[in-house]
Amino acid sequence: MAQRHARFLLIPFLIPASALVAAAPAQADDADAASTEAADTPAIIVTTRAQQLYRVEETEIGKVPAKPLDIAQSVQVINSDLITDQGARDITDLYRNVPGVSANNYATVTYRGFTQDVTYYDGLRGDPFQTFSVPQLFTIERVEFLKGPAGMLYGAGSPGGTINYVTKKPQDTFAANTRVIVGGRNRYGASGDVTGPLDAKGVFDYRAALFYEDYDSYRAHASSRTFVADGGLTAHLAPDTKLTTQVTNYNQNLPGNRLRGIPIDADGNFLTYRSWNHNDPDDYIRYNGTVVQSRLDSKLNEALSFNLAGRWFNYDETQKYHEPVKLLDTDSDGTYDTVTREYRDQHRKVDGLSFGANLVARFDTGALRHTVLAGADWYRENSWSLNKSTRDVPSLSLTDPDYSTSTRPDMSGIAGTLSDARALRKGIYLQERVDIGEHVILTAGLRHDWFDDSDFEEDTKASGGDTTWRAGAIYKPRKDVSLYFNWSQSFVPQDVSNNTAAAGGPFDPETGFQYEVGAKSELFGGKLQATLAAYRIVRRNVLQVDDSKDAVDGVDQLAPLGEVTSKGIEATLATDITRNWVVTANYAYNDTRITGTAEGQSIDKSVGDRFPNTPHHQAGFWTRYQVAAIDTAFALGGQYVSDQIDRSGDRLKPFTVFDASVTHDFKVAQVMFRIENIFDKYYAVSGFTAAKGAYLGNARSWFIELRKAF
Numbered sequence: 001m002a003q004r005h006a007r008f009l010l011i012p013f014l015i016p017a018s019a020l021v022a023a024a025p026a027q028a029d030d031a032d033a034a035s036t037e038a039a040d041t042p043a044i045i046v047t048t049r050a051q052q053l054y055r056v057e058e059t060e061i062g063k064v065p066a067k068p069l070d071i072a073q074s075v076q077v078i079n080s081d082l083i084t085d086q087g088a089r090d091i092t093d094l095y096r097n098v099p100g101v102s103a104n105n106y107a108t109v110t111y112r113g114f115t116q117d118v119t120y121y122d123g124l125r126g127d128p129f130q131t132f133s134v135p136q137l138f139t140i141e142r143v144e145f146l147k148g149p150a151g152m153l154y155g156a157g158s159p160g161g162t163i164n165y166v167t168k169k170p171q172d173t174f175a176a177n178t179r180v181i182v183g184g185r186n187r188y189g190a191s192g193d194v195t196g197p198l199d200a201k202g203v204f205d206y207r208a209a210l211f212y213e214d215y216d217s218y219r220a221h222a223s224s225r226t227f228v229a230d231g232g233l234t235a236h237l238a239p240d241t242k243l244t245t246q247v248t249n250y251n252q253n254l255p256g257n258r259l260r261g262i263p264i265d266a267d268g269n270f271l272t273y274r275s276w277n278h279n280d281p282d283d284y285i286r287y288n289g290t291v292v293q294s295r296l297d298s299k300l301n302e303a304l305s306f307n308l309a310g311r312w313f314n315y316d317e318t319q320k321y322h323e324p325v326k327l328l329d330t331d332s333d334g335t336y337d338t339v340t341r342e343y344r345d346q347h348r349k350v351d352g353l354s355f356g357a358n359l360v361a362r363f364d365t366g367a368l369r370h371t372v373l374a375g376a377d378w379y380r381e382n383s384w385s386l387n388k389s390t391r392d393v394p395s396l397s398l399t400d401p402d403y404s405t406s407t408r409p410d411m412s413g414i415a416g417t418l419s420d421a422r423a424l425r426k427g428i429y430l431q432e433r434v435d436i437g438e439h440v441i442l443t444a445g446l447r448h449d450w451f452d453d454s455d456f457e458e459d460t461k462a463s464g465g466d467t468t469w470r471a472g473a474i475y476k477p478r479k480d481v482s483l484y485f486n487w488s489q490s491f492v493p494q495d496v497s498n499n500t501a502a503a504g505g506p507f508d509p510e511t512g513f514q515y516e517v518g519a520k521s522e523l524f525g526g527k528l529q530a531t532l533a534a535y536r537i538v539r540r541n542v543l544q545v546d547d548s549k550d551a552v553d554g555v556d557q558l559a560p561l562g563e564v565t566s567k568g569i570e571a572t573l574a575t576d577i578t579r580n581w582v583v584t585a586n587y588a589y590n591d592t593r594i595t596g597t598a599e600g601q602s603i604d605k606s607v608g609d610r611f612p613n614t615p616h617h618q619a620g621f622w623t624r625y626q627v628a629a630i631d632t633a634f635a636l637g638g639q640y641v642s643d644q645i646d647r648s649g650d651r652l653k654p655f656t657v658f659d660a661s662v663t664h665d666f667k668v669a670q671v672m673f674r675i676e677n678i679f680d681k682y683y684a685v686s687g688f689t690a691a692k693g694a695y696l697g698n699a700r701s702w703f704i705e706l707r708k709a710f
Contacts, residue, residue: 091137610645
């Protein structure tokens with residue numbers, strides 16, 4: 001792997017699904033030819049790049065190792081080679097690569113029209129980045145996207161889709177690499193990792209890694225400092241049994257944060273310059289997170305295998321910042337020029353513990369090949385927070401802000417608001433896949449979940465359960481083409497604060513179901529990869545006030561009256577035009593609307609019948625051309641996102657941005673120059689409310705990274 005990292009370094013910016021999705025291996029003669037061709041070319045030059053480098057042979061996003069071409073649902077995998085080539089630092093750098101996924105607020109995304117904020121690591125719950133911290137990629141081997149409801153596989157979750165991070169594990173061969181980065185806005189950093197066998201007999205493998213990066217934001221007096229320490233140990237207990245334990249610590253210091261957006265008017269025009277910051281210079285976010293996880297994998301025989309895994313995480317975050325509250329027109333000229341603020345002192349703690357077990361059996365009955373999955377998972381999360389706030393702070397001008405004097409008030413006399421809650425999830429599931437000859441694959445699965453939520457401060461509880469199904473069919477007219485149909489379900493428990501007898505509860509969970517049809521192909525040994533998917537998702541049982549019932553003791557009575565429907569099409573293409581020229585393109589259309597609601601009411605966070613941060617159209621391209629004679633590769637990418645709305649109903653304008661890179665191999669090391677937002681476009685990627693503003697895409701930025709592998 002280290003040698004491959006040393007040889008294959010180039011920065012793509014917009015790789016669509018088909019370039020990222022694993023698929024069936026190329027024929028042996030194609031693979032041998034590609035191997036010989038690569039060996040005869042300079043280190044920087046990689047031919048048949050779409051065909052080989054970004055392909056992942058199998059994924060466990062469906063709980064059972066499988067080729068994505070054999071999964072009856074839309075799947076995309078961004079592997080470590082792509083992450084390295086792209087120079088991606090955190091998950092927000094990858095969203096543009098995945099049609100149907102767009103930025104929402106902070107680490108959340110809009111996924112096929114629905115807000116998604118639950119992520120998985122190696123198939124388990126336990127996200128160490130919560131609320132306002134963004135997941136880092138230094139410890140990540142690949143990111144897997146399963147689109148549409150996945151209740152049968154993962155339990156409670158958004159109907160839009162699932163994101164699973166696969167972490168880097170110790171390897172049984174030695175590899176090491178170091179990187180140094182410098183760039184604009186005082187950017188600098190370094191990282192290094194090493195892995196290999198720990199003893200001569202190969203019983204133990206290890207991995208150790210460190211990462212640090214520091215840079216200033218384009219927003220006034222805001223910056224970012226991130227440190228990550230990661231280690232792992234694998235013990236080979238038997239020829240087909242291994243136990244891997246990992247420990248990771250994350251530390252972030254974000255001066256001048258928490259960053260909201262830039263206020264806009266109803267037409268999406270910004271009301272001040274891009275570097276304006278509602279925070280004072282001594283505001284900050286400080287975050288520390290620790291993760292410990294272990295996984296036992298064992299192959300009992302050719303028919304049976306199993307894995308057992310556990311994950312514990314701790315999240316601790318302190319925020320001291322100024323929150324925008326209301327826009328003012330102080331000189332009555334019809335234009336907002338000032339924002340009132342609220343000072344907030346917040347401390348959040350979250351810890352979680354999860355376990356998962358999967359047993360896989362493979363056997364034949366006549367001409368039928370069976371793969372049966374039986375599994376169970378358990379998750380408990382405790383969350384605690386203390387929030388203090390006051391509006392006894394000065395307003396801030398949008399055009400001429402004064403940051404010369406700290407406005408941090410004395411909060412010692414404010415009691416604050418305490419939150420103390422626990423969420424418990426349990427589930428069992430069973431799935432069977434049947435391969436009928438070489439052309440047909442049928443899959444069906446069933447799961448039942450139990451949940452038990454408690455709000456200790458409000459002294460309220462909510463418990464219940466739900467059953468979800470999943471079914472799919474694949475027809476393969478040839479081994480490199482899949483035509484598929486999928487039907488899947490999801491559920492999300494109602495919020496514990498609403499699911500009380502006082503409000504008319506308990507209520508059934510929100511539910512979702514999806515119909516999806518599509519085609520996947522990897523023609524000419526993978527040189528031309530294409531995907532096409534069409535889907536319809538319906539989300540039901542959204543709680544609303546039931547106007548047919550009178551309030552009881554001042555509490556509005558609720559009912560699961562709301563319904564939301566998402567419809568869309570996604571298409572991707574990746575192809576090697578020549579041995580030196582690769583082109584990828586992607587497009588996504590989505591229309592998410594309220595299709596059922598109580599008369600005169602709006603579903604939470606909606607505006608009319610639409611939802612914020614749900615663009616109708618997204619498109620992207622990336623092309624790379626390599627010049628073998630000078631050991632250099634050039635890349636250009638572009639992204640288009642159509643207009644959106646924020647929670648206040650203000651328009652977010654459409655945008656198109658371009659990125660580029662140049663990578664040169666100096667033999668002793670490689671150097672990559674990357675520039676983002678070439679034309680320095682001032683644009684919004686998503687929005688919140690009028691006062692809190694529109695969240696911005698990054699201003700033009702650049703960096704140079706030196707990479708050396710051993």
